[in-house]
Amino acid sequence: METGGSSESPAEPKKGKTKTPRKPNESLLKQKSPAEFFAENKNIAGFDNPGKCLYTTVRELVENSLDSAESISELPLVEVTIEEIRKSQFNSMIGLVDRERVDEELYDDYETAKAREKRLAKEARAQETQAKNATLGKKVKEPSVSKGMKGRGEASFYKVTCKDNGRGMPHDDIPNMFGRVLSGTKYGLKQTRGKFGLGAKMALIWSKMSTGLPIEISSSMRGQNYTSFCRLDIDIQRNIPHIHVHEKRDNMNRWHGAEIQVVIEGNWTTYRSKILHYMRQMAVITPYAQFLFKFVSDTPEKNVTIRFARRTDVMPPVPLETKHHPSSVDLLLIKRLIAETSKQNLLQFLQHEFVNIPKAYAERLIGEMGPEFNPKMPVKSLTSQQIVRIHQLFRQAKFDDPSGDCLSPAGEYNLRLGIIKELHPDMVATYSGSAQVFEGHPFIVEAGVSVGGKDVKQGLNIFRFANRIPLLFEQGADVVTRTVLKRINWGSYKINHIQDRIGVFVSIVSTKIPFKGTGKEYIGDDITEISTAVKSAIQQCCIQLKSKIVKRMQAREQQERKRNLSISQMLQVLCMMF
Numbered sequence: 003m004e005t006g007g008s009s010e011s012p013a014e015p016k017k018g019k020t021k022t023p024r025k026p027n028e029s030l031l032k033q034k035s036p037a038e039f040f041a042e043n044k045n046i047a048g049f050d051n052p053g054k055c056l057y058t059t060v061r062e063l064v065e066n067s068l069d070s071a072e073s074i075s076e077l078p079l080v081e082v083t084i085e086e087i088r089k090s091q092f093n094s095m096i097g098l099v100d101r102e103r104v105d106e107e108l109y110d111d112y113e114t115a116k117a118r119e120k121r122l123a124k125e126a127r128a129q130e131t132q133a134k135n136a137t138l139g140k141k142v143k144e145p146s147v148s149k150g151m152k153g154r155g156e157a158s159f160y161k162v163t164c165k166d167n168g169r170g171m172p173h174d175d176i177p178n179m180f181g182r183v184l185s186g187t188k189y190g191l192k193q194t195r196g197k198f199g200l201g202a203k204m205a206l207i208w209s210k211m212s213t214g215l216p217i218e219i220s221s222s223m224r225g226q227n228y229t230s231f232c233r234l235d236i237d238i239q240r241n242i243p244h245i246h247v248h249e250k251r252d253n254m255n256r257w258h259g260a261e262i263q264v265v266i267e268g269n270w271t272t273y274r275s276k277i278l279h280y281m282r283q284m285a286v287i288t289p290y291a292q293f294l295f296k297f298v299s300d301t302p303e304k305n306v307t308i309r310f311a312r313r314t315d316v317m318p319p320v321p322l323e324t325k326h327h328p329s330s331v332d333l334l335l336i337k338r339l340i341a342e343t344s345k346q347n348l349l350q351f352l353q354h355e356f357v358n359i360p361k362a363y364a365e366r367l368i369g370e371m372g373p374e375f376n377p378k379m380p381v382k383s384l385t386s387q388q389i390v391r392i393h394q395l396f397r398q399a400k401f402d403d404p405s406g407d408c409l410s411p412a413g414e415y416n417l418r419l420g421i422i423k424e425l426h427p428d429m430v431a432t433y434s435g436s437a438q439v440f441e442g443h444p445f446i447v448e449a450g451v452s453v454g455g456k457d458v459k460q461g462l463n464i465f466r467f468a469n470r471i472p473l474l475f476e477q478g479a480d481v482v483t484r485t486v487l488k489r490i491n492w493g494s495y496k497i498n499h500i501q502d503r504i505g506v507f508v509s510i511v512s513t514k515i516p517f518k519g520t521g522k523e524y525i526g527d528d529i530t531e532i533s534t535a536v537k538s539a540i541q542q543c544c545i546q547l548k549s550k551i552v553k554r555m556q557a558r559e560q561q562e563r564k565r566n567l568s569i570s571q572m573l574q575v576l577c578m579m580f
């Protein structure tokens with residue numbers, strides 16, 4: 003993906019005062035590095051505006067921490083701190099001297115004397131009404147913030163730190179892991195939260211775009227007597243890390259894990275609730291992790307400290323890396339597998355590089371390919387046409403579905419525990435479906451439906467998770483939301499989806515989650531296998547709830563009947579007495 007090309011290319015137009023017209027045969031072709039592309043289109047990775055950038059940065063760092071701790075079967079301990087940085091503090095961090103405004107009219111928030119007079123008069127009137135209401139004992143409304151500013155306003159800066167007890171990173175890999183877009187360790191066929199090799203780099207690109215400050219990484223692996231420290235930023239045009247410091251330091255207390263620190267522009271005020279929701283939902287789906295979340299500001303009233311305690315030591319098993327299913331591969335992938343295989347002949351290649359092709363079946367497939375194929379032929383000698391033939395047969399032949407053994411769903415126990423602990427519902431039912439398959443990728447859907455509980459709004463409250471990541475955006479287009487709203491007949495399970503306080507939790511795990519976009523915000527409603535499995539998992543929960551609800555209703559009716567009976571008996575006795 004990386005593009006080369008000298009900056010002194012003869013095709014490049016020369017800069018000058020007069021614009022020389024382009025020659026008709028002059029090339030318009032330009033190249034962009036992946037880093038440049040994502041810097042210019044950061045919204046597709048979830049970095050839409052400063053508030054969302056703060057949210058996505060926290061999210062990417064937390065998810066990396068969880069992936070890392072789980073990969074070594076360590077119960078995760080993740081500490082996230084968002085520290086508000088005042089403008090003067092920020093300026094001193096970058097060595098910029100604070101400057102008073104001189105030409106006031108130059109600024110976006112400049113108010114003319116007349117406008118100021120009008121605003122002050124309005125505020126005085128509002129204060130008067132408020133005082134009157136207060137003396138009359140009426141409810142006092144918060145005074146509205148003056149909307150004097152028409153512009154973008156002052157930027158707010160935050161230092162985001164995320165520390166974990168995970169695997170850590172090999173010293174030499176750190177610069178590329180954080181400073182080269184599309185590089186990571188999670189590209190294999192395995193259920194992980196991360197996939198694209200993009201998230202941490204996007205946080206760095208955003209910090210580079212908004213504050214110009216580098217990212218800092220401390221990391222140590224198990225048994226290492228040193229900690230790696232690296233301060234780096236990214237050369238956007240060349241998509242390579244630009245290292246400021248990369249050194250080994252003492253690791254006295256044999257810590258292992260990673261601590262990432264980045265300073266970015268953000269907006270805590272508008273994204274506070276999203277970030278807290280995210281942490282809370284993460285605690286629901288990861289009850290075996292301990293999270294400490296802190297927001298630190300100069301204004302003590304704004305400070306937040308929340309500890310999401312670990313509630314179980316039962317951790318889902320580590321997901322396993324698996325091989326490709328023949329029905330999920332395309333031509334390009336077959337070619338890559340051929341280039342990378344250590345197997346010599348076609349038979350061994352089919353048998354060992356794919357799941358669900360046992361030896362006898364591989365022989366039958368080779369027989370079906372035609373006379374120019376044979377089991378012993380060197381796999382690296384296959385021609386392009388022969389590879390197309392293999393691909394065609396892969397698409398037409400029958401193969402057993404891939405098993406879900408490589409997947410690691412949250413588990414009904416963890417899901418139920420998370421729901422009970424966070425929402426305290428009156429009733430809850432959970433269900434874990436068996437492994438299913440779409441386009442050759444196994445997936446498992448688990449669901450939980452709760453009724454009643456703490457902080458649960460009336461109606462349907464939907465909680466979506468994919469590979470154990472909470473999904474908070476693009477709710478309307480998601481397969482879970484659409485299924486819940488359109489395909490479940492709540493009434494038939496004696497659930498009043500308008501008046502009851504219902505929580506619907508759906509967690510999908512797969513070696514490939516078909517997210518729409520790299521921001522991992524929702525799963526589309528266009529894959530029938532997934533929408534059917536989601537519907538069925540929710541229905542299974544509803545069936546369980548229905549029998550509980552019916553039992554409760556019957557018990558209530560019986561009590562009512564008993565009460566009515568004793569009242570009528572009492573009346574009879576009274577009648578007889580008088």
Ligand SMILES: Nc1ncnc2c1ncn2[C@@H]1O[C@H](COP(=O)(O)OP(=O)(O)OP(=O)(O)O)[C@@H](O)[C@H]1O
Nearest residue numbers: 066070179186187196197198199200201202203260
């Ligand atoms: N806290 C961490 N502990 C250990 N390794 C980490 C940590 N954070 C990042 N890494 C390593 O850096 C790599 C790049 O991370 P990055 O967030 O850019 O991408 P990703 O997690 O692989 O995929 P995605 O873009 O889908 O999140 C990861 O694949 C992982 O190997």
